[in-house]
Amino acid sequence: MTDIILPMIQQIALQAKDASRALSSATTIQKNDALQAIARELESSRKILIEENEKDLKAAKENGLTDAMVDRLRLNHERIDGMVQGLRQLIELPDPVGGLIEEKTPANGLNIRKVRTPIGVIGIIYESRPNVTIDCAGLCLKSGNASILRGGKEALHSNRALASIINSALSRSEIPENAVQLIPTSDRAALNHLLTLDEYVHCIIPRGGEGLIRFVAENSRIPVIKHYKGVCNLYLDQGCDPQMGLDIAVSAKCGRPGVCNAIENLIVHASQLDSLLPKIGQALQEKGCVIFADERAQKALGDVPSTLASEQEYAEEFLDLRLAIKTVDHLDEAIEFTNRYGSGHSESILSPSAERAEKFQREVDASSVYWNASTRFTDGFEFGLGAEIGISTDRLHARGPMGLEELCSYKYMIQGNGQWK
Incomplete structure (x- = not known):
């Protein structure tokens, strides 16, 4: 099985890196059109989504998950409406890519602008809540990042259905279909290999229990943005x-x-x-x-x-x-x-x-x-961020609900008039 999984994850990461280059230069209109297409596809796919989610709910109850954990897993019309609303809220938000953070002209006469740029490829490792699939895909798309999604085994049917909806919508848009990819297996070997691919993946964001987050932080060669638990x-x-x-x-x-x-x-x-x-x-x-x-x-x-x-x-x-x-x-x-x-x-x-x-x-x-x-x-939607990709308790780069701006890095763009010393 490992002989199959490792090349598959390698290929997913390579495709994501290629897609991230195209996505980084996508226009706001192109990104918003893709988000609108995903929202429409969600609305028209309610029946199959709920049917696939029922398979996960049945398995969760058979496996003795707590009522609270089953609730995190459940998809119903209200939660589908919430995902659709989150995507449409993202459409209304300003595009962070290219946004000016700071501008200055020091004594040397150079005009120095600090502008927001996409991080590149973001891996999201999460458990239970299938709505994370849509929230994270949407946030990454709007902020110009390709995403690799790895959900938990308890939501496998739901996540596959949601990923199929996303890919179907992207195939009819000007955004590369590989801009959002779901790892189709819950085998731990897939996660282990993903965490080593720092050549292709630029950031990992784990969402779930403390055990999962500590495992990711301790085994990743890729920078991790995290919160261990919510006490x-x-x-x-x-x-x-x-x-x-x-x-x-x-x-x-x-x-x-x-x-x-x-x-x-x-x-x-x-x-x-x-x-x-x-x-x-x-x-x-x-x-x-x-x-x-x-x-x-x-x-x-x-x-x-x-x-x-x-x-x-x-x-x-x-x-x-x-x-x-x-x-x-x-x-x-x-x-x-x-x-x-x-x-x-x-x-x-x-x-x-x-x-x-x-x-x-x-x-x-x-x-x-x-x-x-x-x-x-404490929630990206409640803060007006268009949902969030996670809530960081780190102190570097991002802290609190991570919305569009927190999914960007920055670069300096410098203009001179012949300065050479």
Whole structure:
């Protein structure tokens, strides 16, 4: 099998590099026409998409995947509408390629312009959610990058159907069909070989569980943009609006618990223990949420069942209906806890005090830090980026939701008038 897989991956990478050269010079109209063609093809292929997705859902249930993981895998009309809407939002966004970042004329008289350029070939390694296939393909196309997509085995039928839709649409456009390619096997040998092809692939973006991301980062010869996990925290400060606290805490945990921007820890100022926490606990219990809590929070929860929280729970990305609660007496303690256990993804403070909120936002080390809003907004679509290719917790090149501009590198374009020394 390896004798077949390795040449196939080599060929895919070579085709992607060739396609990236043509794509880098494609006009905005050509790219937008291709995105519109994919959107139309999606709308007309709903029936087969849902049928193929049902095969993945059936296998997932037979293999004992959690309800949260099955939810990540599911395609329905609403989610297909979301993919179509994301593509059309991309069409409306400015083309980042060629955009001027900076211009200067130093003492030597040279005119120096720093302009955005495509990265080239981007490999996206992802699990579960098949909508990633469309989101990433669309973002790469608009930003002038060829993409190699490698989804997980749990979404194999869905991803193949989506890739077929993309390739069919591109075959009728002026964009090279090989600008988007799906690796058609879930064999680990294919991934291992892809990660060595730094001659053809310029960037790898893994999306999935911590195990997958660490494997990619540790085995890739290609630069990797990553976030290992999404341990997000919500801090209920003293004096926070009770209804706001209840609404945001429950929805940020229970709305879609299997996504990386859902909260895993709820930090509660001691002044909120007797008044607000019991109401939140009751609402979480009604949603089926399992609660871990420190001793003071357990006492305040009363009849709401909970288990004593340990270091393990505070550091864990649950990705399901489990939540850990920590009591603090001071804002500094909340900040210290957030920086210690958070993963640098998204954190939030609910507070009536601008001064305290500003301190939290300034001192918490994360890609997105909120004041009086849910962490669930950390998303390219919500940020107006036209979906995102991933959420980076790195500090170099890109941080937070990665939209079109973050999928570009840059080069300097210099004009002189005869300078030679």
